[in-house]
Structures are given as C-alpha cells and as structure tokens.
Amino acid sequence: MIDVNRRVLPGFRLSLGYTLLYLTLLVLIPLTACFLKAAALPLHEFVAAVWTPRARAAYALTFGASFAAAFANIFLGVLVAWVLVRYEFPFKRLFDTLVDLPIALPTAVAGLVYSSLYVKAGWLGRFLVPIGIQGSYSRLAIVLVLTFIGLPFVVRAVQPVLDNLDAEIEEAAACLGATRGQTFTRVIAPSLLPAIVTGFALAFARGLGEYGSVVFVSGNMPLKTEIAPVLIVAALEEFRYREAAAIAVVLLVASLTMLVLINLLERWSKGNGN
Amino acid sequence: MAIDITSAATLTRRRAQEESAIIRWGLIGLATVVLGVLVLIPLVNVFYEAFARGPRVYWDALFNDPDTLSAILLTLRVAPAAVVLNLIFGVMAAWAIARFRFPGRTLLTAMIDLPFAVSPVVAGLIFVLIFGLQGYFGPWLRAHDIKIIFATPGLILATSFVTFPFVARELIPLMEAIGPEEETAAVSLGARAWHLLRRVTLPNIKWGLLYGVILCNARAMGEFGAVYVVSGHIAGRTDTMPLRVEKLFQEYNTAGSFALASLLSSLALVTLIVKTALEWKTRTELRSRLRESLLDDSTDAEAIVRTPHQRTTRSSGHYGANQPRPDRREEKPGLGISVKNVTKRFGSFVALNDVSIEVPHGELLALLGPSGSGKTTLLRIIAGLDVPDSGSILYQDEDATHRSARDRNVGFVFQHYALFRHMSVFENVAFGLRVRKWKEPRIRERVHELLSLVQLEGLAQQAPSQLSGGQRQRVALARALAAEPKVLLLDEPFGALDAKVRKELRSWLRKLHDEIHITSVFVTHDQEEAFEVSDRVVVMNHGRIEQQGAPEEVFEHPANAFVMDFLGNVNVFHGRVEGGRALLGSFEMAYPDYPHDESRPVRAYVRPHELEIDRIPRGRSSLKADVLRINAASAAVKVELFAKEFGVPLNVELTQERYSKLQLKTGDAVFVFPKRVRVFVEDYQI
Numbered sequence: 001m002i003d004v005n006r007r008v009l010p011g012f013r014l015s016l017g018y019t020l021l022y023l024t025l026l027v028l029i030p031l032t033a034c035f036l037k038a039a040a041l042p043l044h045e046f047v048a049a050v051w052t053p054r055a056r057a058a059y060a061l062t063f064g065a066s067f068a069a070a071f072a073n074i075f076l077g078v079l080v081a082w083v084l085v086r087y088e089f090p091f092k093r094l095f096d097t098l099v100d101l102p103i104a105l106p107t108a109v110a111g112l113v114y115s116s117l118y119v120k121a122g123w124l125g126r127f128l129v130p131i132g133i134q135g136s137y138s139r140l141a142i143v144l145v146l147t148f149i150g151l152p153f154v155v156r157a158v159q160p161v162l163d164n165l166d167a168e169i170e171e172a173a174a175c176l177g178a179t180r181g182q183t184f185t186r187v188i189a190p191s192l193l194p195a196i197v198t199g200f201a202l203a204f205a206r207g208l209g210e211y212g213s214v215v216f217v218s219g220n221m222p223l224k225t226e227i228a229p230v231l232i233v234a235a236l237e238e239f240r241y242r243e244a245a246a247i248a249v250v251l252l253v254a255s256l257t258m259l260v261l262i263n264l265l266e267r268w269s270k271g272n273g274n
Numbered sequence: 275m276a277i278d279i280t281s282a283a284t285l286t287r288r289r290a291q292e293e294s295a296i297i298r299w300g301l302i303g304l305a306t307v308v309l310g311v312l313v314l315i316p317l318v319n320v321f322y323e324a325f326a327r328g329p330r331v332y333w334d335a336l337f338n339d340p341d342t343l344s345a346i347l348l349t350l351r352v353a354p355a356a357v358v359l360n361l362i363f364g365v366m367a368a369w370a371i372a373r374f375r376f377p378g379r380t381l382l383t384a385m386i387d388l389p390f391a392v393s394p395v396v397a398g399l400i401f402v403l404i405f406g407l408q409g410y411f412g413p414w415l416r417a418h419d420i421k422i423i424f425a426t427p428g429l430i431l432a433t434s435f436v437t438f439p440f441v442a443r444e445l446i447p448l449m450e451a452i453g454p455e456e457e458t459a460a461v462s463l464g465a466r467a468w469h470l471l472r473r474v475t476l477p478n479i480k481w482g483l484l485y486g487v488i489l490c491n492a493r494a495m496g497e498f499g500a501v502y503v504v505s506g507h508i509a510g511r512t513d514t515m516p517l518r519v520e521k522l523f524q525e526y527n528t529a530g531s532f533a534l535a536s537l538l539s540s541l542a543l544v545t546l547i548v549k550t551a552l553e554w555k556t557r558t559e560l561r562s563r564l565r566e567s568l569l570d571d572s573t574d575a576e577a578i579v580r581t582p583h584q585r586t587t588r589s590s591g592h593y594g595a596n597q598p599r600p601d602r603r604e605e606k607p608g609l610g611i612s613v614k615n616v617t618k619r620f621g622s623f624v625a626l627n628d629v630s631i632e633v634p635h636g637e638l639l640a641l642l643g644p645s646g647s648g649k650t651t652l653l654r655i656i657a658g659l660d661v662p663d664s665g666s667i668l669y670q671d672e673d674a675t676h677r678s679a680r681d682r683n684v685g686f687v688f689q690h691y692a693l694f695r696h697m698s699v700f701e702n703v704a705f706g707l708r709v710r711k712w713k714e715p716r717i718r719e720r721v722h723e724l725l726s727l728v729q730l731e732g733l734a735q736q737a738p739s740q741l742s743g744g745q746r747q748r749v750a751l752a753r754a755l756a757a758e759p760k761v762l763l764l765d766e767p768f769g770a771l772d773a774k775v776r777k778e779l780r781s782w783l784r785k786l787h788d789e790i791h792i793t794s795v796f797v798t799h800d801q802e803e804a805f806e807v808s809d810r811v812v813v814m815n816h817g818r819i820e821q822q823g824a825p826e827e828v829f830e831h832p833a834n835a836f837v838m839d840f841l842g843n844v845n846v847f848h849g850r851v852e853g854g855r856a857l858l859g860s861f862e863m864a865y866p867d868y869p870h871d872e873s874r875p876v877r878a879y880v881r882p883h884e885l886e887i888d889r890i891p892r893g894r895s896s897l898k899a900d901v902l903r904i905n906a907a908s909a910a911v912k913v914e915l916f917a918k919e920f921g922v923p924l925n926v927e928l929t930q931e932r933y934s935k936l937q938l939k940t941g942d943a944v945f946v947f948p949k950r951v952r953v954f955v956e957d958y959q960i
Binding site: 008009010011012014015016018019020022023026027029030031033034037076079080082083084087089093095096097098099100101102103104105106107108109110112113114115116117123124147148151180202205206208209210211212215216228229232233236239241244245248251252255256258259260262263 | 402435
C-alpha cells in the first residue's frame with residue numbers, strides 16, 4: 001500500500017520538511033564544504049597531502065587495528081552473547097547491563113583508564129609488562145581499547161538472532177546423530193553468520209572513526225602509533241586546512257563505503273533470517 | 275541500543291539441548307573473564323583511582339579547580355542544548371519515516387546513521403571549514419563579531435552532529451512496531467495534529483523517547499573528538515569535561531583527571547541503569563499484552579446472553595431519554611451515503627473499479643467478499659481514511675469526497691479495535707468528545723450513556739488490556755458512537771473474536787441497530803454473518819460489485835457463478851448447454867436462457883438440501899451414488915456420497931424423518947436427484 005497514511009495522518013510536510021532542513025544545515029552543507037575545500041587543491045597536491053609515508057602508516061594502522069579488534073570481537077562477542085542467551089547464572093542481569101557500558105562511557109574515560117591499567121604499575125600491566133606484553137603506548141594498546149569500544153556491537157547483533165533461533169533445528173540435528181560441537185559448527189554458526197558479519201562491520205566502522213580513547217593510549221608517535229584522525233588534528237593545528245580537508249575526504253569516502261556496506265549487509269541478513 | 279522486542283516472548287523458553295555442566299560453566303567463566311578484563315576492571319579502576327587519595331582530594335580536584343569547575347558548567351550548557359535540538363529532530367524524523375511512505379525514504383533513514391560512520395574528528399573539521407577564520411563564513415562572522423568556532427555555539431553544533439541519530443534511531447523502530455492504527459482511529463474520531471501528538475503518540479512512545487534522550491545526553495556529555503577540534507582548547511572557556519580530562523592527563527594530574535572521569539562514569543552508569551529499567555518495563559508490558567491475547571474470549575459471551583437488552587422491546591424509532599439518538603435532521607428519508615463511480619488503484623493493482631453504491635438512511639449494509647476484493651478499501655474511502663483516484667462520496671446528498679475523516683463525522687470501528695492502550699475505557703470513549711471540546715459534565719453523562727448501551731458500565735476505569743476481546747470490541751463501538759456520528763462504519767468487526775463470541779455479538783449488533791437506526795456499513799468475509807446481521811448485502815470481487823440485494827434475495831437468486839461459489843456449501847457439476855437444454859451427465863433439464871445451437875460448457879450448482887435421495891431411480895435425472903459417510907448428529911442429517919459418473923463427492927442434507935424412512939447405511943448404492951438446479955454458463959474464472 002503506497003502512501004495510504006499520507007492523506008489521513010497530519011504533519012507529513014512539516015515533519016519531512018523539518019527533517020530535511022535539519023539534515024541539510026547540519027550534515028549536507030558542512031560535508032559539501034569539506035569536499036569543496038579538498039577540491040581546491042590541485043590533484044598532485046591532493047595526492048601529496050594524503051599519500052605521504054606518515055599518512056600511509058596512519059591509514060594502515062587505523063585499518064589494521066580496527067580490523068584486528070573487530071575480528072577479536074567476533075569470538076568474544078559470540079561467546080558473551082551465547083552465555084547470555086543460553087545459560088542462567090548469578091548476576092546475569094548485571095552481566096547483561098555491563099555489555100552496554102562501552103556505548104555509554106565517554107571515550108576519553110575509556111582512554112584514560114586503559115592507559116593507566118596496562119602501564120608497568122597498573123592493575124593489569126604489573127603482570128603483563130614483566131612477560132613482555134606492552135598494553136600501553138603501543139599498537140596493542142590501540143587494538144585493546146578498540147576491542148572494548150566494539151564489543152557491544154557484536155554482542156547486540158548476535159544476541160537477538162541467537163535468541164530467536166528455532167530450538168527444533170538443534171533437536172533435529174541431535175536426533176540425526178550430531179554431537180554438540182557438530183551442531184554448533186554446522187547448524188548454529190551458519191545461521192548466526194549474517195548477524196556476526198553485521199556486528200563485525202559495525203565494530204570495524206566504529207574503530208575506523210574512533211579518536212578519543214586512542215589518543216590517550218597510543219602515545220601518537222608518527223609512523224608507529226599515530227592513527228589517521230590524529231593527522232587531521234595535526235594539520236589543523238598547523239593551519240593547513242586544505243590538507244586536513246583532503247585527509248578528511250579520504251576518511252569520509254572510506255566511512256561512507258562502510259555505511260553503504262553495512263546497510264547492504266543488514267538487508268542481506270534480514271533476507272537470510274526469514 | 276534498541277529495546278529488543280523479539281526476545282520477550284522467548285525469554286523463559288528452556289532449551290532441550292544443553293551442554294554438559296563442565297562446558298557450560300567453562301563458557302560462563304570465560305565470558306566473565308572477557309567482560310571482567312574489558313569492562314568491569316576498567317570501570318572499578320576509574321573509581322578506585324578517583325578516591326584512592328581520599329574524599330578531600332577528590333572534592334578539591336573537582337570543585338576547587340576553577341578550570342575543572344568551568345568545564346563541568348560548560349558541559350551542562352552544551353549537552354542539554356544539543357539534546358533539545360536532537361529531540362525535536364528525532365520526533366519529527368520518526369513521524370515522517372515511521373508513518374509515511376515517500377520516495378527516498380530508505381536513503382533518508384540511512385543518512386540518519388551517518389554520524390555512526392563519520393569520525394568525530396572529521397565532524398569537528400567540517401564545522402571549522404565553514405565557520406572558522408579561514409572558513410567559508412569566517413570573514414563574515416568576524417566582521418559581525420559572531421564567534422562560533424572556539425566558542426559555545428561551535429561546541430553545540432559539533433555535539434549535535436555527533437548525537438543526532440540517537441533519539442530518531444530509538445523512535446523509528448518503536449513507532450513502526452506500534453503501528454498507525456491508534457493514530458488513524460484518533461483522526462477518525464476528530465483529533466487534530468496537536469491532540470494526536472500529545473494524547474496518542476507521545477504517551478505510547480514515552481519510554482523509548484526517554485531512553486533516546488538519556489543515551490543522547492550521555493553521548494553529548496562524553497563527546498571528545500568533534501569537540502576537541504572546534505573548541506580550541508581554551509582552559510576555563512571552551513574545555514568541556516572530556517577535554518578537561520585530557521588536559522589534566524597531559525599535565526600528569528592523575529587525581530584531577532580520574533576525579534572528573536569518575537563523574538563521567540557515574541553518568542554512564544545512570545544511563546545503563548535507566549536502560550535496564552526501561553527494558554524491564556517494556557518486557558513486562560509486552561508479556562502482559564501476550565497474555566491478554568491468549569485470554570479466552572468465551573468468558574464474556576455469557577454476559578451478553580444473560581443481559582439481553584431491555585429496551586429492545588420498545589418500538590424502534592422511539593428513543594428513551596438516556597439513549598443516543600440520531601440527529602433529527604437525518605430522520606428525513608433519503609440517502610445516508612452514496613458512492614458514485616469510485617475507482618482506486620495501488621500501483622498497478624486495481625482495488626476498486628468504478629464502484630457505485632447507495633445506502634438509504636438508517637440501513638445496515640454488509641460489504642461481503644473474499645480478501646482482496648476491495649471491500650475494506652471501499653469502507654476506508656467512505657470514512658475518508660483513503661482518497662479515491664476518481665469518483666465521489668456523498669453524505670446526505672452533499673459531496674464529501676474531499677472532506678477529511680475528521681470533518682465527515684463518521685464512527686469507525688477497526689478490526690483490531692485500535693483502542694488507546696494508555697487510556698482507561700472511560701477516556702477512550704470520551705476521546706472524540708474531548709477533541710470536540712465538550713463540557714466535562716456533558717462528557718461524563720454521554721460516556722455513561724454509551725457504556726450502558728454497550729453493557730460495560732462497571733468497567734469504565736479499567737485499562738483496555740484488562741478486557742476480553744469481545745469487551746474491547748464493544749468499547750470500540752461505544753467510542754465510535756460517542757460523538758453522534760451520522761454513519762457508523764465497521765471493518766470486519768468480529769474478525770478477531772472466537773466463533774462463539776462472534777455469534778453473540780452479531781445478534782447483539784443487530785438489536786443495537788434496530789434501536790439507534792444509524793446508517794451503517796460493515797465489512798465481512800463471512801457470508802453467514804452478512805446474512806444474519808444486515809438489511810442488504812453487497813457482494814464484491816476483484817474491485818467490482820457482483821450482486822446487491824436483500825439477504826434472502828442474494829441467497830435464493832445468486833446472480834452468477836462467483837456469488838454461488840462464494841456463498842459456499844454447494845455441490846458443483848460440470849456439463850454443457852445447447853439448444854435450450856442443459857446436459858449434466860445423466861441429468862438433463864430444460865434451460866431456456868440458452869436457445870443457441872452452439873454447445874458451451876456450464877457449471878450447475880445444487881445446495882445440499884436441494885438434493886433428494888431415493889432407493890429407486892426416478893426418470894431421466896437420477897444419478898447413481900454410493901453412501902460414504904452419514905452424520906445424523908444434528909437437525910439435518912448430512913450424507914456424503916460418491917458419484918462415480920462425475921468422480922466427485924456429493925453432500926446431501928435430509929430431514930431426520932426422511933432419513934429414518936430410507937434406513938440408509940454406509941456403503942448403500944442409492945439414486946440422487948435434484949429438486950432445484952442453478953446453471954451458469956462459464957464466463958468467469960476463479
């Protein structure tokens with residue numbers, strides 16, 4: 001049924017008009033300005049700005065660390081979601097609530113506490129540093145804090161799917177002689193795959209853009225532990241606006257691609273879910 | 275995170291297949307370690323570091339450091355401003371996206387997710403590029419001495435950008451799950467936009483709205499990257515709380531940074547607690563709604579039977595002082611509603627094809643047809659809930675085609691009741707009167723009058739969720755009648771009820787109509803219901819009218835094969851017609867309607883009570899058949915036979931008298947002959 005409600009319920013023009021106006025002022029015009037500013041650079045200067053060794057190292061680190069963190073979250077997230085959906089245990093409610101902390105906690109706080117936990121005198125660093133694990137001011141530190149940031153995305157993507165999984169398919173697998181392990185790998189995991197992919201993509205996209213927590217824990221050493229958004233801030237502090245805009249365009253294109261991909265994935269997993 | 279609606283139903287389900295205890299507790303332990311290391315230890319560490327040097331140091335770090343104090347105050351200005359902006363945006367966007375279909379809707383929905391994908395640093399940068407000194411508006415702003423970047427307005431802009439999805443993302447799925455039925459009902463009762471928002475929509479979405487606001491606020495207070503870029507880091511002036519945390523951290527002021535961080539963490543904890551509480555609330559509400567839908571409807575059938583309407587014995591047309599009466603103007607005979615040449619398409623699907631109907635004043639008309647026949651669309655067009663592509667609707671000879679539902683003054687009863695779930699029965703019935711600004715004493719009088727009419731006086735203060743299906747339907751009826759509508763429209767009024775309650779409500783509705791004589795149209799796919807309740811039946815199929823007439827007329831003289839088929843419970847024979855005779859296997863009979871020589875296929879229909887059984891053949895129109903099954907456990911004995919010649923089973927109804935005379939047994943070979951046959955030349959396809 002096409003626009004059945006349009007004539008009956010009031011406020012279509014007002015609500016749509018306001019929405020479009022707000023998005024235009026807050027999003028479209030500023031984003032266009034960014035592209036225009038970057039376009040003011042001649043092509044060779046644009047390339048020179050976005051493709052320096054320092055910038056390449058930063059892109060590689062941003063993508064690599066986000067990927068590593070999102071990949072780790074596939075396993076951690078599915079484990080947490082599985083335990084939450086399938087088992088009853090004390091303090092389960094608290095457990096469930098804690099999963100959302102990374103979404104509600106300001107990233108600066110996450111960065112601050114992660115940087116203090118893994119230094120030599122920190123609660124976790126005092127065990128890890130002696131055995132050679134540097135969880136602070138290192139690439140590992142970035143992966144750790146991005147894992148924290150991305151965890152809820154995987155858990156909350158997998159949890160409802162696991163919850164709605166038909167118990168009968170597992171019973172059928174058991175009747176046909178499958179062990180629990182076989183049932184998991186051959187029956188359950190394939191059904192969870194679309195949700196896992198969505199959760200992974202969300203966590204990965206969140207990692208790509210993350211700034212607040214990473215600047216605390218990474219130490220921001222060029223070529224080593226410097227992520228791409230830091231380049232923009234550095235360019236801005238030196239008043240090189242067009243270079244900043246150029247790097248921003250590269251990041252924007254990457255994140256818009258991710259957004260499109262996530263939307264396609266969500267559609268795909270919805271299609272597969274039914 | 276969206277409140278998870280789907281998990282409510284499965285919350286208590288136990289799995290038959292479970293791992294051994296060792297694996298189970300191993301996994302629980304592992305998950306606890308993961309969550310402990312990643313989330314719990316960091317959280318505890320924040321508070322430990324903050325309070326490690328005692329409460330005195332904590333207090334000083336927060337409130338005796340002027341820069342920290344000003345950062346707290348700045349955050350308390352910036353975050354609420356962004357929240358208010360995004361709250362208005364979120365409600366507007368959710369209303370447009372969840373309640374309407376328009377081109378580009380998917381794109382718009384995806385655009386709302388944009389801040390999730392854009393790095394906050396980029397979000398800050400884009401505002402610097404516009405409003406900064408070297409930005410597009412920079413020189414102009416400087417000339418007029420307006421500061422945006424490195425000042426509070428810039429902080430609000432950047433924060434709004436990063437947090438604008440939160441309210442909208444909460445509301446859109448919630449409003450889609452609730453559906454537009456209650457709002458449509460409110461419009462049909464005469465509500466205007468403001469009433470709709472304040473009295474129907476907001477009460478339904480308040481918890482989702484609250485959570486969206488709280489989450490939006492948490493993110494606004496905690497935003498770092500975007501604010502970092504636009505603030506310029508001026509201590510005491512443009513540092514928000516997270517920026518101040520960073521500066522103290524750079525100055526190796528552990529006590530100060532952790533004290534402020536603990537404040538921000540408390541905010542996160544409050545957010546989580548509210549989220550958990552709201553989820554719990556939503557789940558309990560959902561559970562009670564699930565329970566309601568399982569409630570046995572038959573419980574209130576009894577109530578109706580026990581209290582037959584006392585006033586039904588009065589001559590119709592005479593109204594007691596307490597009864598609703600139709601407008602005096604309307605008592606003149608004439609047309610209540612006329613529908614003229616209405617056509618309606620949905621895309622390429624033709625829902626109504628040049629349909630015309632006239633409903634005399636005071637008549638109770640049934641629109642009968644299979645699903646997809648266009649009957650509900652026609653009813654919605656009469657109500658003004660849909661607009662025809664062409665044709666017109668007249669109310670008492672006045673053109674109402676372009677009048678809104680609100681101005682038509684119709685009472686509409688929805689199939690699934692569409693009661694306002696957050697209002698009592700009383701308030702539901704009073705709704706149409708309140709939006710019409712009736713005075714309070716009159717409202718009270720009128721509502722009680724109606725509740726007594728539908729026999730629900732005792733339940734005025736109940737919530738709709740406490741009622742059974744049949745009671746809810748009667749509340750919906752009372753609500754529709756409250757504002758003295760000129761016409762009453764009912765969309766499958768008994769469709770959602772179980773068989774017994776449906777029967778009771780049917781005869782009750784008929785009695786009610788005899789009393790109040792309001793021009794009424796009701797939609798149904800149940801022919802028994804249509805025949806029992808209505809004065810006149812309109813049979814529809816594929817957007818067209820197949821036949822209209824009094825129930826007996828339609829039943830006795832179906833206009834065509836479709837109507838015959840649709841009325842159901844009939845034996846079908848395939849045969850031919852030629853030269854004025856119909857040939858149906860061994861049946862043969864005169865068919866003067868078709869005198870042509872060319873032979874054409876026909877279908878013949880014989881109702882079960884129109885077939886006779888005998889043990890000996892009678893002339894040329896007898897058919898040999900074997901008795902398959904006999905069901906004598908009702909007033910009419912139902913016999914199922916098999917006729918080899920046609921290869922079809924036959925259903926025959928006999929009187930008990932005839933049955934005992936024949937002494938039929940299963941397996942008997944008998945002869946069947948028709949008392950009455952209706953023949954239709956095959957000109958339609960099912």
